[in-house]
Amino acid sequence: MLTAAVALLTLVPMVCVQSQQIGTNVPETHPPLTVQSCTNTGGCQSQQQSIVLDANWRWLHNNGGFTNCYTGNTWNTTLCPNPTACAQNCALDGADYAGTYGITTSGDTLSLNFVTQSAQKNVGSRVSLLADESHYQVFKLKNKELAFDVDVSQLPCGVNGALYFSQMPADGGLSQFPNNKAGAKFGTGYCDAQCPHDLKFINGQANVIGWTPSTSDPNSGAGQAGSCCAEMDIWEANSNAAAFTPHPCLASTQTRCTSPLQCGDGDNRGNGLCDKDGCDFNSFRMGDQSFLGPGKIVDTKQKFTVVTQFLTSDNTTTGKLKEIRRLYVQDGKVIQNSKTNIPGMATFDSVTDDFCSAQKTAFGDTNSFATHGGLSAMSSSFDKGMVLVMSIWDDHEANMLWLDSAFPTSEPASAPGVARGACATDSGVPANVESQSPGANVTFSNIKFGDIGSTFMR
Template structure:
């Protein structure tokens, strides 16, 4: 994920976060099946489910309904300090469809962007579960991950993201005694931005130096962040797409503070916030991805990502990340780079990343944190599948689909990333014009467009052979 302060929950004041377990709403995980396949093509179905991240949930007193967090402010009588807050406040179950617009059917998952029910919810983040209490752990070395996606209703400023983060399988339940909720309630999130907007980290409230976000009525940042290596398999809307590994110099989910989080300098932290991205538009092919283009985003398609190792084993060093698409039965190889100073390539390798950083004049924090080998080590330990749809209060998603940064000429190498205007993606505009009423879900309004991301047909198989039929 490129900007800091990303993935911020924007629900109404009653929606907040905690570590104890409430009893007001039963927690029932939406089911989601997926497949494990052999290199020869035979597949076995797995019965899984998804869980909503703790950051989107209602936080209230353990013995009642009083909010522990309202707007972007903590109730200091209930939360005078981090430990007392964890004792007094409970994280409740979720109404997945009615409140959050999260629905599943078989091997299909749909996330609505804005849902207007009794309260207004914006965006969501969910994790794939192996059981009712543990996340599914993927070990991706020398493996291929495949899914179908429909981004036709995701416009400028929106991001339908699928990625892997090195979270703990139980969400920190066993390691932190004050965490009574665990993975069953979506705790333990981390990523390469070391997000400080999390209300609870390692079982304690993140209330120290909490500052409300001036751009959001419901979000803020605390003293601590939560860091881990991250592999962005898919960050996309209907205009642009990118896949990006982000290595970190820490093992697993790690709490940070100050410069460890990159608080005062973007590159002072323990993680690489930029990563090494492959965005076809940014890499010089402006006719590859979009409505009516080679990968036609007006209709569904299959995304294939292969994680190759140096010795073609599941214990080798990660050496290359390949991308392939399948649409209407046609296998589409990823676009080739067309940037001066970068060799022609359609995958992510160490050489590609070094050349790209030099050509674009970017800080090579990717190499500083160990590059692909570090990401591979994370894959070897196991990572959690994350899916979200979100807008960007830090940079309006311009880093994905427009010209960014905006204070340099768009003709400079690496600045142009998509066709969206630099005035697009303002969260207040996107959220107000793209809302969907829960009572008319699935129907397009004359005044409001339905923004949603739809994934289906998950497959995970030994790589790097591509199974070319449609999932």
């Protein structure tokens, strides 16, 4: 998933950013969330778990005090003269989930609001599922399926309500990096296949070296380092488009990148540690423009269930990942995924290595998915385990056009693979979306994980 450059709320004297020490000024209480574990023999059993706000959104202040370590999109150079001193001087505090960030839970339902107005404006959020107070829930995906209900009816062009897996460390890096005292309890350790540079702390050190404030986001910027790991995008969507996308990495675990080549920056996009493009299945882009959207086969004006299955070569949890399959359930009806309808391309309805190769050829794209190991590399990442992440965000880099419009804009929309959704190419500008659609929101509910065929009614 593209990394959001989020406009974060700054309560005086608060600022939202990632830290490593633990602050005590604001209590940290994780909102509860019920999820279900399912088997074909025993049905589904409820589990009481919770979510945690990502550390990059939190108030960062001097250890034991109230002085901001980061204000707007710049660092306090006295408290943060270098990466290590900053980690030692600055503390990460608790969060007011509902009041500051618009994050609420009720039973099995999580709602994420786009714009929340409190002392100042907060835009977007990112949360992860916890197993306990100090560890993320780790999922082993092979020969399993994930199902959840989603309501994207209030998500306009340019806003992404995402649910995905990241190969984050289960404890948020607490045991591996001495300067990280906060860990998963405070949402540290984030990584994804974009090797995001906007993270304020990576591996227990502040990302102050080369930090450049964003020109369009008053609360975000980018440092020299990025945080890379494999990513499985289950659901990136708004009411107009949706995609699911595996992103393999050459790195076998969460890795701090420090050079443009490692991070895959600019012209190095296809040669970094991770496959930033991934292999996406977006029904609109794959040639079926009638499948998903308002009033379409999967009607985004109403809630529906998304089912994703991770099939292996021998139908066991130890076999090699061979296919990622998608189903939908709406109004009691199981809806099979759409099929590709691209000239010169065979018919596919799931993600396989053959589909990815055919798609890249048909669209004239570099097959960085294959050079980063394809489904075999994803299989290895799945063996190590993945963390469930849910977010809502707008896109200061590309206005979300890669998801819901024609992209790249330099190519005609009629060219294969360019049209990804019905949104206009001038849509998705963050300043416009934030002012015109502040009430946008996404709701995830009824999250189930278990054996193939165990999580939804047939």
